[in-house]
Amino acid sequence: MKTHYQLLFFSIDKNYRSNGYSHLICDSLFQEANKRNKEIQTSTYTVLGKSYLQHLFNSYAKKYNVIFHDKEESDYLHDTPCMYEMVGNKLLHKSEIYG
Numbered sequence: 001m002k003t004h005y006q007l008l009f010f011s012i013d014k015n016y017r018s019n020g021y022s023h024l025i026c027d028s029l030f031q032e033a034n035k036r037n038k039e040i041q042t043s044t045y046t047v048l049g050k051s052y053l054q055h056l057f058n059s060y061a062k063k064y065n066v067i068f069h070d071k072e073e074s075d076y077l078h079d080t081p082c083m084y085e086m087v088g089n090k091l092l093h094k095s096e097i098y099g
Contacts, residue, residue, distance in 0.1 A: 004039040
């Protein structure tokens with residue numbers, strides 16, 4: 001029997017961001033992992049995912065006392081920082097800005 005869940009893809013549609021959905025999903029995910037005595041492991045992050053999600057995963061792992069395995073620093077990024085731009089106070093993928 002597997003002892004962990006692996007987080008391979010986590011994304012919120014750009015039209016629904018900043019509404020707390022990431023928090024709701026993480027809360028449910030880590031609460032369920034705690035109930036089932038499972039660990040959680042991530043795959044690679046995108047630049048955007050690392051900037052918004054890494055701290056969130058760590059905080060919910062702490063909240064629910066779930067062992068959380070995050071990738072090594074050299075394995076974090078699935079893409080490159082040059083693919084993003086700051087617009088106002090948000091980091092956006094260039095495809096979201098320019099289509």
